Amino acid sequence: MSAPRENGAFAGLRGQLRDAAATFAGGPDALEGILLGMVDDVDRAVGEPLEIFPVCHHSPASALAMARRLREKQPKVVYLELCEDMAPLLTELRNCRLPVAVQAFAGDVDGFPADWAPLSVVAPVTEASAEYQAIAYALDTPGVELVLVDRSADHVFQWDSRGEEAPEGDGPAEEPEAALHGEAVGVGIGDLRPRFAELEEHLLRHGKVRHWSEWWHQYVEVPLGDSDHDTYRQVMFLIGSLFRRLAPGDGSRVRVDEDRERYMWTRMREHLAVTGTDPEDCLYVCGAFHAASRVEEFGVHGVPGAFEISPRTATAWQYGLIPSSHAAIEAQFGLAAGSVSIAATEWAKGLKRTRVKPYVLEGQAGKRKSAAKKAAVVPAPPSEVATDKLSGFLRRPPVLDGLDEAELLGWSVDIVRAARRNGYLASTADAIAVFETSILLAGMRDRAKPTPYDFQDAAVTCIEKDSVPGRRDVRRLVEIMMGGDRIGQVGYDSLPPLARDVFDRLAPLELKLEQRGVRRALLDMASRPELRACSDVLWMLRRLLPRGAARPIMGERRLGERSIQESWDLALGTHQRALIELGYEGVSLEQVLEQRLRRDAYGPQATTAAVLAAVEDATLYLGSRRLADELGSHALKLLAAERSVDGAPEVLSRVRALLAYYRTSEPVLPSWIESFVKAGYAHYCTLLPTAFRDEDATVGQVAAMLGFLFGMEGLALSLGCDRTQLELAVAQSHPDEPAKTALLWAAQVQLGTLSRGALRERCDELLDNPLVVPAYPRYLSGFVHALEPVPGLADVVVEAVSNAFGRLPDAVLLPWLPLLITTLRSGAADLAPLLIREAGRIFPGRLAALDAWVPPWRTPETDPFAAVPRTPAPDAPRGAALLAAHPAACDAVAALLGCDGGWAPSGVPAPAGVPLLAAHPAACDAVAALLGCDGGWATAAEPAPAGAALAARHPATAEALESLLTTG
Known part of the structure; x- marks a missing residue:
């Protein structure tokens, strides 16, 4: 660093400050060093041959001063404090409506910790910012070169110290637009704020303001709004030096600040050496904090130190523009809510008051031709020796604006x-x-x-x-x-290929999807088949974009189901940032979706259920049998490696859905799902005894395992599995928990090792044991979960619940009734409808019928084949008359029993079968009624009917009827 110039332009100010320090501090001390050091910093920055223009980000006073200075000086090279790798994106600002942010994005990291991904760096740009004035001037003025000299986005994270220092601010914005930048690292020109907490508190208290944004507006923006160029520079240098000297002197933040300054001066000297540009023709735009730098590399003639720019990592960075907003800028840079909107209003008022012609990029957001092209160029004033403007500014009383x-x-x-x-x-x-x-x-x-x-x-x-x-x-x-939360928009031409492809594919909807707000889309695929392609795009967007970007109102997409009419609420303009970031991952929605499915399936935390979900999405959204088979084979590998049953319920539901889809849409099942069912059957049989004893395994998970085993049993056995393995697994299971015990009983009923009657007896024993009654709700929970693998037990579960309510006294029933309700609600809410339907089938539908209603489990069971004894008439059998009256019925029964004979001639004595028919008149009546015969029995006085001859000619039929009617 150069020594301070005691006889320079600021000699008088140095003397005044030295006297003030001696007066207030009682002699030379640290205060004098701080005050004189600030003047030295100002003198050093002002005397630099390469003009330094200090700014504060999103400050209308800085923007006005920048527009004035650019028009006066007309520099040939503008050095800008912005990430050097963002330079190619700046020309795309012409197609946008400000505010927008230039973004560097990396989804896959190489050289950084994996938990940092994705990496994102944004640099917001507003109309009321000095950097936008410099960019617009450089890009629209022929012969002017714009050079970005700040560290690259890669170096931003190389120098990052995550979690060491918490960001300071007036508080986050509350609007949803405050999240437009997400968790991106913000890069702005001129983060000018005290880093010494006591100093900021002192300024706010004595300034009678609430937050830093109000202090800056009152004591910096307003006084500097109409000041000349030299006064503006010296005041900004002074403020930057003050905040820098009073900042904490240790920590990674100071190191990063100094490395950034070394980086920028190194890049500027390299550019000057290569191009041979005269420093007098250049302008260096940076934050006032960095303008007061004290590193040895400072200035064109600075001493090169040992600083070396490290190479970038192998991380592949993507670049683009994303929409920004005032609220997002305020939240990211710790500004008070509404301060950027107020700054935009002050910028518009300042332009009218000072009549400064701002620079605007040609063709930006439909604006007219830049006023800078129409305004006459004012030649730069001749170089003069720097004069002290600080003394006059500091002694000047505050300007009191008149009340408007x-x-x-x-x-x-x-x-x-x-x-x-x-x-x-x-x-x-x-x-x-x-x-x-x-x-x-x-x-x-x-x-x-x-x-x-x-x-x-x-x-x-x-x-x-x-x-x-x-x-x-x-x-x-x-x-x-005061201006509202303006939200920018990236133009169609500046969007990545994926985003443009989305808008092109949705063009048949004839909606202005680029605009913010919600648009209702109605798709009638029956009358307009071309809209099916739009429907496919919308379902993929729903899968990839945040909630609310594409929301279906009518219509659904499931495996094997396609809607013929759909209705959507679309807000793609509102979620433009998310759509743009999809473009960093691929060139089409299908490619991005496939990459994400693979990433989820092959990730370190992937589970069998997650991979099956990816298989379902690949089938549902992409229709890719190749990808589905690949992911299904991977799910089989994960299943074999799992040693827990945490994902059993989801595995069961997804395998059922996939099996139902393939059975209805494919001629044969895919080989991977057959292997999955076969391996899953053996896998869950192996884990079943352990799961019944494991305290961490819930009853729902064990029920899902049994649901897989019983539900897939038919397919598994056809593929070569052995049912004995399941029987042994159930026999080796010995649970201690009541719910799992009830679940085991249900499995035994399904396997046939326990009868339904024995199960009812066990339930009755539980109710009879007063020591077990308090745990009865947990048994019921197990029975309800058992409806998943054994849905046929619904009547038994209804009976178990009804018996509890009917037999237990109120003193016992009421205490555990809340436990029963909460247990069923928390553990078996999805199975309750099955239980309710079964109860609705069993119980009477009207209250009046409830008193006379007898539960079906209390009704004695009768054998349907039991015979009703009847005493036949002593004379001719009554059945013979019935058979004679209905010969067609006899012929039908004979044909049913395989008898091909005919009727015997009259006069043949009655065969032996006639007593059998006479002994079982109920059977004759039933057969006659079934066959539609409406005759009656013959009287005893009547002669033997012709049916007796039929019985005589078909003794086998008579014997078969006799054995059938005498069974049981």
Whole structure:
């Protein structure tokens, strides 16, 4: 560093500060060193041959000063503090509506910790920013070169110290747009804020302001808005030096700041050496904090140190533009809510007041031709020796702007109108109160003119009262009124290929999807088959984009199902950032979706259920049999390696869905799913005894295992599995938990080793044992879970619940009734409908029938084949008359039993079968009724009917009927 120039332009200021330090501190001490060091920093920066232009990010005063200086100096080279690898993206700003952010994105990292991924760096750009003025001037002025000299995005993370220092700020914005930048690292020109907490607290307290943004607006923005170039530079140098010298002197943040300054000066010297440009024709735009740098490499003639720029890692970076917003910038850089919107308003007012012609990129967002091209070029003033402007600025009393009553009155009327629209009971009296209170607050804070922050406080005090009737409070309404949260948009030509392809494929919808807001899309694929392609795109977007970007209102897509009509709410313009970042992963939606499915399936945390979900998505959205077979084979490998049953319920549901789909849509099952069922059958048989004893395995997981074994049993046995393995696994299971015990009993019933009657007896024994009654709800929970593998037990479960309510006294029933309800709700909510349907089938449908209703399990079972004894008539059998009256019935029964004989002639004595028919008249009646015969029995006096001859000619039929009717 060069020695301070005691006889330079700031000699008088040095003397004054030295005397002030001696007066306040009582002699030379650290205060004198700080004050004189600040002057040295200003003198050093002002005397640098390569002009340094200090700025604060998103400051309208900096933007005005930049526009004025660019028009005066007309530099040939503009060095800009911005990531050097973002330079190719700056020309794309022409196709955007500000604010937008230049982004560097890396999904796959190489050289960084894997848990850092994805990496993202954003640099927001607004119209009221000095960097935008420099970019617009350099890109639209022939012969001017724009050189970005800050570290690359890769070096941002190379020098990153994650978690060491928490970001400071006035508080995050509350609007959803504050998340437009996500977790990206923000890069801005001029992060100018005290890093010494006590200093910031002191400034806020004595400045009578609430937060740093208000202090900056009151004591820097307003005084520097109309100042000349030299005054602006020296004041900004002084502020940067003050904050730098009072910042903590250790920590990684200081090291990163100094390395950035070495990096930038190294790049500028390299460029000057290569191009031979005169430093007088250059302009270096950087933050005021870095302009007061004290590194040895500072300046064109600085001493090159031992600093070496490290090579970049092998991480592949993608670059693009994403939409930004005022709220996102405020949240990322720790600014007060609404401060960027107020700055935009001040920028517009400053342009009118100073008549400065701003630089605007040609063709940007439909703007007219840049005013800079029409304005006459003002030649730069001749170089003069730097003069001390700081002394006059520091001694000058604050300029008291006159009260603009018309402006304040307009604000008061507008905020009352906005409050009414949002549900407040505001009136003209409130507008007057806001007007007068704003003036009062400004006077209490030593301000002649109320600032927007004074007006905001007055509006909250006079209008909001004690409640907020609408969605927005008064503070937010003032922010909207002052300019609102402007949200930028990236133009179609600046979008990545994937995003452009999405808009092209959705063009048949004839909607303006690039605009923000929700658009309703109606797809009638029956009348317009070309919309099926749009439907495919929308379902993939729903799978890839955040919730709300593409939301189906009507229609669904499941395995084997396709809707013929769909309705969608689309907000692609609102979620443009997410769509753009998809473009960093591939060139088409199909490619990105396939990559994500593979990443999920082959990731270190992948489970069998997750891979099966990827198989389902590959079939559902991509229709790719190749990818589905590949992922299915991988799921088989994961299943064989799993030693727990945590994912059994999801595995069961997904395998069932895939099997149902393949059985209805494919001629044969894929080989991988056959192998999966076969391996899963053996796998779960092996784990079943352990799962019954494992305390960590829930009853739902064990029920899912049994559901897989019983549900896939038919297919598994056809593929060569042995049912004995399942029987042995159930026999080796000895659970201790009541719910699992009930589940084991259900499995035994399904296997046939336990009868339903024995199961009912065990349930009765549980109710009879007073020591077991408190645990009965857990047994019921197990029975309800058993409906998954054994749905046929629904009647037994209903009986078990009914017996408990019917037999237990209220003193026992009521204490564990809440436990029963909570147990069923938490553990078997999805199985309750099956239980309810079975109860609805068993119980009477009307209350009046309940008193006479007898439960089916209390009704004695009768043998349907038991014979009803009847005493035949002593004379001719009554069945013979019936057979004679209905010969067709006899012929039908004979044909059914395989008898091909005919009727015997009359006169043949009655055969032996006639007594059998006479002994079983109920059987004859049943056969006659079944065959539609409406005759009756012959009387005893009547002669033997012709049916006797039929029985005589078909003795086998008579014997078969006799054996059938006498069984049991």
